[in-house]
Amino acid sequence: MNISIAQQLKSSTKAILLFVLLTISSTISFAQATMPAATDVASQELGITFWFYVLLLIAAVFAFAVINKTLKVLELTQELNGKKIKNTYNKVNGVFFIFFLVLFLGYVYYEFTTHGRMVLPESASEHGAITDNLFNITAIITGIVFIITHILLFYFSFKYKGKETRKAFFYSHNDKLELYWTIIPAIVLAVMVLSGWKAWTNITAPAPKEALTLDVTGKQFAWIVRYPGNDNALGSKAFKLVNDVNETGVDFNDKNAKDDLLVNEIYLPVNRPVKFNFNARDVIHSAYMPHFRAQMNCVPGMPTTFWFKPTITTEQMRLKTNDPKFDYLLLCAKVCGSAHYNMQIKIVVVNDTEYATWLTTKKPFYTEEMAKQIQEAAASVAKAKEEKLALNTHE
Amino acid sequence: MSDHTTHHEEHHKETFISKYVFSMDHKMIAKQYLITGIIMAVIGMVLSILFRIQLGWPDESFPFLEKLLGKWAQGGRIDPAFYMSMVTIHGTIMVFFVLTAGLSGTFSNLLIPLQIGARDMASPFINMLSYWFFFLSSVIMTWSLLIESGPASGGWTIYPPLSAIPKAMPGSGLGMTLWLISMAIFVASALMGGINYISTVLNMRTKGMSMTKMPLTIWAFLLTAILGVLSFPVLFAGVILLIFDRGFGTSFYLSDIFIGGEALPNHGGSPVLFQHLFWFLGHPEVYIIIMPALGISSEIIATNARKPIFGYRAMIISLIGIAFLSFIVWGHHMFITGMNPFLGSVFMFTTLIIAVPSAVKTFNYLATLWRGNIQFTPAMLFAIGLVSLFITGGLTGIFLGNASLDINLHDTYFVVAHFHIVMGSAAMFGMFAGVYHWYPRLFGKMMDERLGYFHFWLTFIAVYCVFFPMHFMGLDGVPRRYYSFTSFDFMKEWLAVNRFISIAAILGSLAQFIFLYNFFRSIFKGKKAPQNPWNSNTLEWTAPVEHMHGNWPGEIPWVYRWPYDYSKPGHDEDFIPQNVPLSETMSSNLPGDYGTHHGSKANH
Numbered sequence: 001m002n003i004s005i006a007q008q009l010k011s012s013t014k015a016i017l018l019f020v021l022l023t024i025s026s027t028i029s030f031a032q033a034t035m036p037a038a039t040d041v042a043s044q045e046l047g048i049t050f051w052f053y054v055l056l057l058i059a060a061v062f063a064f065a066v067i068n069k070t071l072k073v074l075e076l077t078q079e080l081n082g083k084k085i086k087n088t089y090n091k092v093n094g095v096f097f098i099f100f101l102v103l104f105l106g107y108v109y110y111e112f113t114t115h116g117r118m119v120l121p122e123s124a125s126e127h128g129a130i131t132d133n134l135f136n137i138t139a140i141i142t143g144i145v146f147i148i149t150h151i152l153l154f155y156f157s158f159k160y161k162g163k164e165t166r167k168a169f170f171y172s173h174n175d176k177l178e179l180y181w182t183i184i185p186a187i188v189l190a191v192m193v194l195s196g197w198k199a200w201t202n203i204t205a206p207a208p209k210e211a212l213t214l215d216v217t218g219k220q221f222a223w224i225v226r227y228p229g230n231d232n233a234l235g236s237k238a239f240k241l242v243n244d245v246n247e248t249g250v251d252f253n254d255k256n257a258k259d260d261l262l263v264n265e266i267y268l269p270v271n272r273p274v275k276f277n278f279n280a281r282d283v284i285h286s287a288y289m290p291h292f293r294a295q296m297n298c299v300p301g302m303p304t305t306f307w308f309k310p311t312i313t314t315e316q317m318r319l320k321t322n323d324p325k326f327d328y329l330l331l332c333a334k335v336c337g338s339a340h341y342n343m344q345i346k347i348v349v350v351n352d353t354e355y356a357t358w359l360t361t362k363k364p365f366y367t368e369e370m371a372k373q374i375q376e377a378a379a380s381v382a383k384a385k386e387e388k389l390a391l392n393t394h395e
Numbered sequence: 396m397s398d399h400t401t402h403h404e405e406h407h408k409e410t411f412i413s414k415y416v417f418s419m420d421h422k423m424i425a426k427q428y429l430i431t432g433i434i435m436a437v438i439g440m441v442l443s444i445l446f447r448i449q450l451g452w453p454d455e456s457f458p459f460l461e462k463l464l465g466k467w468a469q470g471g472r473i474d475p476a477f478y479m480s481m482v483t484i485h486g487t488i489m490v491f492f493v494l495t496a497g498l499s500g501t502f503s504n505l506l507i508p509l510q511i512g513a514r515d516m517a518s519p520f521i522n523m524l525s526y527w528f529f530f531l532s533s534v535i536m537t538w539s540l541l542i543e544s545g546p547a548s549g550g551w552t553i554y555p556p557l558s559a560i561p562k563a564m565p566g567s568g569l570g571m572t573l574w575l576i577s578m579a580i581f582v583a584s585a586l587m588g589g590i591n592y593i594s595t596v597l598n599m600r601t602k603g604m605s606m607t608k609m610p611l612t613i614w615a616f617l618l619t620a621i622l623g624v625l626s627f628p629v630l631f632a633g634v635i636l637l638i639f640d641r642g643f644g645t646s647f648y649l650s651d652i653f654i655g656g657e658a659l660p661n662h663g664g665s666p667v668l669f670q671h672l673f674w675f676l677g678h679p680e681v682y683i684i685i686m687p688a689l690g691i692s693s694e695i696i697a698t699n700a701r702k703p704i705f706g707y708r709a710m711i712i713s714l715i716g717i718a719f720l721s722f723i724v725w726g727h728h729m730f731i732t733g734m735n736p737f738l739g740s741v742f743m744f745t746t747l748i749i750a751v752p753s754a755v756k757t758f759n760y761l762a763t764l765w766r767g768n769i770q771f772t773p774a775m776l777f778a779i780g781l782v783s784l785f786i787t788g789g790l791t792g793i794f795l796g797n798a799s800l801d802i803n804l805h806d807t808y809f810v811v812a813h814f815h816i817v818m819g820s821a822a823m824f825g826m827f828a829g830v831y832h833w834y835p836r837l838f839g840k841m842m843d844e845r846l847g848y849f850h851f852w853l854t855f856i857a858v859y860c861v862f863f864p865m866h867f868m869g870l871d872g873v874p875r876r877y878y879s880f881t882s883f884d885f886m887k888e889w890l891a892v893n894r895f896i897s898i899a900a901i902l903g904s905l906a907q908f909i910f911l912y913n914f915f916r917s918i919f920k921g922k923k924a925p926q927n928p929w930n931s932n933t934l935e936w937t938a939p940v941e942h943m944h945g946n947w948p949g950e951i952p953w954v955y956r957w958p959y960d961y962s963k964p965g966h967d968e969d970f971i972p973q974n975v976p977l978s979e980t981m982s983s984n985l986p987g988d989y990g991t992h993h994g995s996k997a998n999h
């Protein structure tokens with residue numbers, strides 16, 4: 001019996017070790033930096049961390065081998081002493097759970113204090129401050145539950161690990177206790193629902209009248225942003241007017257459209273509500289502005305809106321984050337094709353005077369030259385359609 | 396008794412094909428489901444390692460990738476379109492093929508007849524068809540990985556228009572067609588399986604096996620099957636309409652689309668309609684995945700804590716509650732699609748209610764462990780791991796279910812962390828637990844426990860290393876389904892974290908080879924299993940170790956008690972199987988034991 005265990009252990013350990021080593025060595029030999037490492041500091045650093053992890057990997061494999069060997073010795077001595085391996089393993093695993101509990105809580109603490117510090121800076125919008133607060137409250141409540149339940153789970157696993165001498169306590173139910181732990185979570189959740197609901201209804205309420213209204217359209221893989229211009233009114237648009245030049249189908253016969261602006265960066269005046277009219281030209285996108293805690297899907301054929309009030313200028317945020325290169329962004333969060341991972345536009349929040357100056361530097365999109373181009377593009381779309389129809393009838 | 400055996404042998408002269416291939420025996424079908432599920436899981440795992448390599452080392456080139464993937468990894472770097480394909484197929488395989496078919500297919504098939512005391516499923520033939528439909532859809536899904544234009548690539552949720560227009564991305568061509576065909580067949584398989592499970596549980600229980608004497612596994616499988624039968628048809632409808640939009644020029648989901656310099660003629664459809672249809676299945680689907688895992692872990696925790704499951708009735712009621720509520724929460728996946736804000740409030744309300752039965756289950760697990768005599772079999776370790784993961788992932792669900800918080804969390808890595816922990820890992824742990832626990836019933840052999848311990852601890856640590864940091868990426872506004880994090884300055888600080896995650900994922904995947912080795916080796920070389928290796932109360936351990944048609948050689952055992960008489964005071968052994976009459980255990984009987992049993996008998 002002893003021998004068979006030993007033999008089996010050997011062969012299984014060997015097979016696993018061989019496999020692990022083969023995999024690692026092939027990965028290492030295949031991995032090469034694309035750029036010459038010496039010329040580029042960043043990639044040199046990458047190289048160092050890579051090798052660091054490879055070393056870690058090897059260390060882990062060795063640890064595995066050592067533990068396995070130790071276990072083997074343990075098993076053999078146990079058997080020789082005529083003890084049951086089962087009991088030993090109950091003890092070992094029970095103790096592991098206590099180790100794990102300590103490590104786990106340490107790891108969670110580490111995560112919160114290191115990675116938890118790398119999260120978004122304070123909200124740059126008014127409603128965001130409220131939802132951040134709500135988030136923190138939820139985090140505290142769930143955090144307490146998380147820690148208590150995990151302590152109980154792993155502590156019980158340790159404390160009540162199987163022994164030949166003990167008999168479990170026959171305890172099938174306790175209606176009162178169960179009622180408590182149904183009702184208490186229900187009440188806590190009800191409170192959270194109510195506060196969440198209040199925040200949600202405020203956020204989704206109609207935008208205030210004085211809001212600046214922008215038209216944002218997603219296409220593969222860019223954002224098209226239209227400002228209302230001096231008249232503060234966006235010109236209407238229609239799908240049948242869309243072509244390669246007039247990308248969102250603005251109706252330039254509409255008086256309001258004549259002074260509309262198309263921009264490459266979104267400038268927002270601070271402390272003035274801004275309302276986005278979202279749309280998409282091809283597939284669904286999602287306009288995500290994480291720093292403002294704002295997100296809304298952009299759906300072809302179905303206009304959506306979202307409004308918020310920016311409260312911190314880019315300049316101020318750069319100071320707060322201590323990062324002179326900090327910028328607000330609008331990025332795409334709904335998978336929309338191969339370049340989904342790079343579909344962004346910068347947002348700059350400025351004060352009123354800076355905003356007014358910026359506006360004056362922008363020229364309306366619609367010029368006589370543009371009008372011509374739009375006509376040509378429309379004609380070519382119409383022609384392509386005709387040809388397609390003709391083809392269809394030929395078939 | 397022997398008469399019966401010979402009777403069987405005479406009438407079932409089996410060929411290789413009828414025994415191993417087109418078998419109608421539920422135990423063989425369970426094995427078929429399990430092994431197909433494992434193969435699919437390995438495929439899904441390899442895909443995840445490949446895209447984790449991309450995320451961990453976005454600036455480096457790995458020539459072996461080019462050897463492996465050819466044109467999809469030119470210069471040793473994975474192509475963005477193929478990255479999306481891998482993520483899509485990984486998600487699809489894991490959600491449907493491994494954790495739906497592989498998990499409930501295996502254990503519903505194995506355990507329903509054996510634990511309720513039935514000779515086989517209500518319809519063995521439909522059961523066989525169900526497996527072969529599943530097999531066919533697996534083959535099609537796997538095959539779609541190999542086609543010229545690449546497999547489907549719009550994410551496992553395949554939202555149109557992206558998935559409807561071949562021009563939108565390479566995977567939306569033939570790859571998506573194959574995906575849809577495969578899923579349509581899969582739904583057929585799931586329905587055939589589900590109808591069978593339901594009718595078997597309702598009609599074929601042995602004498603004395605009232606609904607309130609059923610093991611929690613059976614309750615979980617029953618409710619899972621009901622969820623599946625009610626929700627999969629809706630996905631089917633959604634898929635069929637999508638096939639129409641793609642092939643026959645209809646506009647269910649399409650409207651006002653200008654793509655590739657061309658205005659499409661479709662008008663009047665709504666992409667959001669698809670999302671409603673998808674999530675009407677999609678949310679129940681996540682419970683279709685977790686409920687069998689919860690049932691399995693209830694059974695394993697009670698058996699190995701040598702204690703009755705705490706609050707058996709509360710466990711059933713919360714399962715029923717979860718099953719019911721899961722039909723009215725689907726909108727929480729769509730808070731920011733622009734749907735009516737009031738509707739959002741309603742879905743927020745129902746979503747947070749569903750956390751209550753989930754919490755009850757967790758507390759009941761803890762109370763079951765309390766003052767137990769815990770036997771740490773590998774199955775038990777995985778069941779405890781499941782509880783931990785279910786807690787962690789369930790709690791993040793409370794953030795996501797709050798619509799006002801979801802605005803900033805939707806489609807970020809926070810969601811990825813949430814569902815990989817609560818669904819991916821917890822259900823996977825349930826599946827592992829089930830395999831370790833019922834391996835003796837499946838194959839008549841024991842698995843190597845020590846390798847099981849290694850497997851558990853490595854996997855458990857890896858899971859937390861892989862998925863825990865993702866929460867914080869999400870809180871930094873990093874969206875999911877990104878090919879790399881190098882295009883945004885603010886995401887670059889996560890590069891090192893991503894590398895750590897990738898390494899943990901690779902190590903965790905390596906640990907799975909311990910399981911695979913153990914699994915396949917034990918089929919041939921494992922120790923022969925005893926009749927009842929875990930001293931368990933349920934009926935499956937009264938059937939002979941060698942599989943036979945009809946499960947029991949003689950009469951099917953009768954049931955006299957609930958399945959959780961562990962460590963009952965007054966009884967010498969720490970377990971009393973369900974088929975032991977109360978008259979044989981006078982010293983340990985409690986007043987309640989008579990109440991239910993005699994009551995139900997009097998009613999008959």
Ligand code: HEM
Binds near residue numbers: 685728790797
């Ligand atoms: C405590 C109960 C739970 C609550 C309150 C909850 C809530 C949510 C919410 C609101 C979302 C949508 C997040 C978003 O996309 O913005 C979500 C996503 C998800 N949840 Fe849960 N959840 C819970 C438990 C579970 C369980 C038990 C499972 C599976 C076993 C699960 C699986 C998923 C999956 C797969 C997704 C993501 C689907 C996708 O977008 O690809 N959740 N959850």
Ligand SMILES: [Cu+2]
Binds near residue numbers: 221285335340343
């Ligand atoms: Cu996009």
Ligand SMILES: [Cu+2]
Binds near residue numbers: 678681725727728
């Ligand atoms: Cu859901």
